Amino acid sequence: MHSYSWSRPAFGGGTESSRIITSVFGLSDDRFTAVPVLEDVIVPSTGITYVTGYSGAGKSKLLELFRSQHPEAHVPSGPADPADDRPLVELFDMPLQKTLSLLGQVGLGEAFTYLTPYNRLSDGQRARARLALAYSESRRLLVIDEFLSTLDRESARIAAYGFQRFCRRNGVSAVVATAHDDLVGALGPDLLIKLDYNGEKNVVQQPCLAAIPFEETVRIRPGSLADYEELARFHYMGGLDVPPDAFDIRVHVAEVSGKVAGVKVLSSPYPNAWQRFREFREVNEALTISRRTVVHPVFRSIGLAHRLCDPRLASRDHVYIRSALGRFQPFPLSAGYRSVEVADNRETELSAAVAELAVSVEAAGGPGKWPGDRAKATTLLRERGVELLVGEYVQYRELGGLMPLAHAELSRVRRWFTRCNDALSFEQLWEAARPFLMAGFIAGRETTGDAAAAGSTAMGREAGVSP
Structure with a gap:
């Protein structure tokens, strides 16, 4: 494993305006010496490494240095053409069966999503799609800056859990970085690197024990068809195909933190x-x-x-x-x-x-x-x-x-x-x-x-x- 060090460059003198500022504030040359930011930070190329810390602590630079030492490392991305309006399923150069299986593994297993262009997906769906695209291109070492940083934190935890599960099932390694420090439980990183604003670092080696997000708040309860109607738009067949008043209908609801997150509808034949x-x-x-x-x-x-x-x-x-x-x-x-x-x-x-x-x-x-x-x-x-x-x-x-x-x-x-x-x-x-x-x-x-x-x-x- 390689260790990484980096110092913020010294001030190089600049233009006349910069020299005037230096003179006005009485700043001597020794105030502009290189400032160490990263010192001997070891980042493995296997497993999942989670880098977090304050903005300006060197997270992005650490990932840049890592990529310079590992040319095989890949930054997941969407289509090369941002205006690409093809359905998501058409972006994969593999048989349909494998494509749909892959999309299902990253949490995009739904008919409407298959037919939605990448540029019309939500931020969370795009993150999952980028992971699937990277894997389909045989990428097995990923580097992701601002990891899930644009998502609400509830969605980010769920996406992080799905990310690590996919990576570990398929032999994919990843180095991810974000200022958010709330993904440790869901991501279960093999190595946690915390960078402090004062240049200090805290490296924690821990087992791969990712916890299912919100598991303690999940409740399965009896429900009604009104609960199903809340989510019917996400099912490829929409509403029920039987008259509910003629059949023995039973509905069960999966609640997460009090929200209707899933529904099962059972009936007599x-x-x-x-x-x-x-x-x-x-x-x-x-x-x-x-x-x-x-x-x-x-x-x-x-x-x-x-x-x-x-x-x-x-x-x-x-x-x-x-x-x-x-x-x-x-x-x-x-x-x-x-x-x-x-x-x-x-x-x-x-x-x-x-x-x-x-x-x-x-x-x-x-x-x-x-x-x-x-x-x-x-x-x-x-x-x-x-x-x-x-x-x-x-x-x-x-x-x-x-x-x-x-x-x-x-x-x-x-x-x-x-x-x-x-x-x-x-x-x-x-x-x-x-x-x-x-x-x-x-x-x-x-x-x-x-x-x-x-x-x-x-x-x-x-x-x-x-x-």
């Missing part, structure tokens, strides 16, 4: 009114569906999604999550879930036909502008909808640990779903049956059979009426 039929009552009593999990962007990366996915929050033994985001970031796995195949991802004759129809409909600008044969397309979508709903029902029974239905009983379920679809318009059928890939996760007792058949989420929900 089928409307309450359907429970007079044994086939649906059994499923509702065995399985809980996770409809929404959303965390406010400020509070991402401190484990709130993990807490909200705790299967013990559900009132039933088995909890099932379907998520488009889960295809790229399988966040439920860390909460004890296991992956299950979703049958929507499988190809059938009907799914292939609907996929072909989708190309035509989307090219026309949506179902409202599609000029094709609506009667024929409606029949196709209804058949596909029944296929999806029956597959979904079969999977629900499997995931809930229920015995398969006899052929006659399953035929009755199929007839009911057919009746439900008959009441839907072409546009409703299109929204329900169009291709939409999702990942599936289940928590609870081990299920039997091939827990793979799945289906549409929208068809049955449109029919929130009594059978």
